[in-house]
Amino acid sequence: MLDIKFIKENVDTVKAAIKNKNEKADIDLILDLDEERRKTQYKYDVLRAEQKKVSQLIPQLKQQKADTTEILAEMSKISLDLKTISSDLNDLNEKLDSLLQWVPNIPHQDVPVGKDETSNKFLKEWGKKAEFNFKPLDHLALSEKNNLLDLKRVTKITGSGFVSYVGEGAAIERALINFMLDFHIKKHNYLELSLPVIVNRKSMYGTGQLPKLEEDMYLIKEEDFFLVPTAEVSITNFHQNEILSHKQLPLKYVSYSPCFRREAGSYGKDTKGLQRLHQFNKVEMVRLVKPQESYQTLEQMLIDAEDILKALGLHYRVVSLATGDLSFASAKTYDIEVWAPGSEKYFEVSSISNFEDFQARRASIRFRDENNKVKYVHTLNGSGLATPRTMIALLETYQQKDGKIDLPECLTSFI
RNA sequence: GGAGACGUGUCCGAGUGGCUUAAGGAGCACGCUUGGAAAGCGUGUAUACGGGUAACUGUAUCUAGGGUUCAAAUCCCUACGUCUCCGCCA
Structure with missing residues (x-):
């Protein structure tokens, strides 16, 4: 497995390696998916942080006998959103992972280039x-x-x-x-x-x-x-x-x-x-x-x-x-x-x-x-x-x- | 194959839904102390992915994957693993 960061920074090397090793792997698709994954992960992180923060306030509010109906309804929505995002994230990770599995190792510079x-x-x-x-x-x-x-x-x-x-x-x-x-x-x-x-x-x-x-x-x-x-x-x-x-x-x-x-x-x-x-x-x-x-x-x-x-x-x-x-x-x-x-x-x-x-x-x-x-x-x-x-x-x-x-x-x- | 118990960090180990930011201990590292060492005291002690010049900070990870819930180490389901007993076989 190659490091996704390495792939990002050495696109040409990786593509050449795939070609020279007679392999097939779609680097452009991998990079696109990684970008999407990163964005989705960020969305998840932010929303999850919010959920954790508010969740911690709820017991206090209840203790003060405050009305929590509204806040619970709101949190319920966040919870649903999180579910959607995390399932998207799972899909992306899985897809990305299965594509990365097919990227071969890079030949060392000493290795003679040739197709067989x-x-x-x-x-x-x-x-x-x-x-x-x-x-x-x-x-x-x-x-x-x-x-x-x-x-x-x-x-x-x-x-x-x-x-x-x-x-x-x-x-x-x-x-x-x-x-x-x-x-x-x-x-x-x-x-x-x-x-x-x-x-x-x-x-x-x-x-x-x-x-x-x-x-x-x-x-x-x-x-x-x-x-x-x-x-x-x-x-x-x-x-x-x-x-x-x-x-x-x-x-x-x-x-x-x-x-x-x-x-x-x-x-x-x-x-x-x-x-x-x-x-x-x-x-x-x-x-x-x-x-x-x-x-x-x-x-x-x-x-x-x-x-x-x-x-x-x-x-x-x-x-x-x-x-x-x-x-x-x-x-x-x-x-x-x-x-x-x-x-x-x-x-x-x-x-x-x-x-x-x-x-x-x-x-x-x-x-x-x-x-x-x-x-x-x-x-x-x-x-x-x-x-x-x-x-x-x-x-x-x-x-x-x-x-x-x-x-x-x-x-x-x-x- | 049947029945049961269990799975928490480097290790031991607490934790039965929110005051856990995973207690406490051991180990390890550094510092103080010492003539030197031990003991003692203090500090630190995971990994991955983000944000930030940096100090720092967000998220995930309590075997794994699902579920319930506003909230899960904790409740439920499944898989895997370990141990004990029984059966079967070397």
């Missing part, structure tokens, strides 16, 4: 594409050889777009999760949280998944609850509606969770194996920081995620997302893409974003600074990492000629 991922900017890479003296297999062939996954039976339990890890496959996935969690906790000093993966509507608004992505979410109708598409939702909303002390900041959290995505609109895309799933596991990092620290923190979180791939010895590259590829709530995002030699493709395994105060405003997460001023925190999150695609790269990179997988030592100690 073809404008993403290459930043750096680490390691080299693995080379083989035989023709490397892709992860599907490898998992078949080693019996790591079952992609057929799983459709009986649920349907397509789900995976079952079997035997050593399940062990590898579990090792990955434990390895990553441990790494962030011990080496990067994050605090582990284990939170619900079922959240209410308010939380989904808080982190900005709603209203835009409702179609992409699994909904539990009876309760109006959602399955989280990422642990970011649970972690960030952990502090929903709080005023923290500056002494508590920065907060660094890491959490493992399954993630649920309907992937509506991407049927038939990347359906092969582990590429795109309705349910997958992910280790997620979230930080709440003071505003002046957030961009430095973004760089640190990128390094935290990179460290995992380095430890696993997987070649990757980092790109900075263009405005059109940026998520609704993000001001700046780095994607880490890992190389999978058998598939001969880079796969996105991490997305690290700075939301500045966009989520903090929606979820109302504030802090009292050194001068006792209440300000919004900045929120950031990053995958560290998503397991299925990491698994693809892992299997394909460490395959041997005989089709066996020779896993790096950092993982085998977790198996």
Whole structure:
């Protein structure tokens, strides 16, 4: 959510952001409504002040046995007027609020402008594409050889777009999760949280998944609850509606969770194996920081995620997302893409974003600074990492000629 | 799922329709006092949106949303949450 004052003072910036992010939001209508709301609020305040003043006189008048018929009649009229005005005010607030929900965050000035991922900017890479003296297999062939996954039976339990890890496959996935969690906790000093993966509507608004992505979410109708598409939702909303002390900041959290995505609109895309799933596991990092620290923190979180791939010895590259590829709530995002030699493709395994105060405003997460001023925190999150695609790269990179997988030592100690 | 109790500020806690401008206490901050500390004393202590150069000031917020009333923390309805008991299930 953007501050209405900010919108008012930066109309052109906001309109440009909406256009560059391929969003639709009617800023002119918002400004008109805000003006009207302000006027209505003032009318209400004045009349209400009058009502309170006179109401306080009534008991005195009654005590003096004065005739209050006339004054009561007058007050009755004020009361009615107030009702009308306050219902207008409610309508205006509601309308304004629902429009503001659709205004995306402003991209940071460093973010390349462009309408889709073809404008993403290459930043750096680490390691080299693995080379083989035989023709490397892709992860599907490898998992078949080693019996790591079952992609057929799983459709009986649920349907397509789900995976079952079997035997050593399940062990590898579990090792990955434990390895990553441990790494962030011990080496990067994050605090582990284990939170619900079922959240209410308010939380989904808080982190900005709603209203835009409702179609992409699994909904539990009876309760109006959602399955989280990422642990970011649970972690960030952990502090929903709080005023923290500056002494508590920065907060660094890491959490493992399954993630649920309907992937509506991407049927038939990347359906092969582990590429795109309705349910997958992910280790997620979230930080709440003071505003002046957030961009430095973004760089640190990128390094935290990179460290995992380095430890696993997987070649990757980092790109900075263009405005059109940026998520609704993000001001700046780095994607880490890992190389999978058998598939001969880079796969996105991490997305690290700075939301500045966009989520903090929606979820109302504030802090009292050194001068006792209440300000919004900045929120950031990053995958560290998503397991299925990491698994693809892992299997394909460490395959041997005989089709066996020779896993790096950092993982085998977790198996 | 059934029955009941409860929900007040940072926390505890008073408050059954107007004398509440939410008492009182604790905590916290600052000051006085002290060689230093503690105790004591004094002062301050929410958030949001308006108005004003400012001191200051108007409105809203007692879980949330509705209702009754000239007037609601207080009465009524609904939702949510917490706790207790019962039932059911791990």
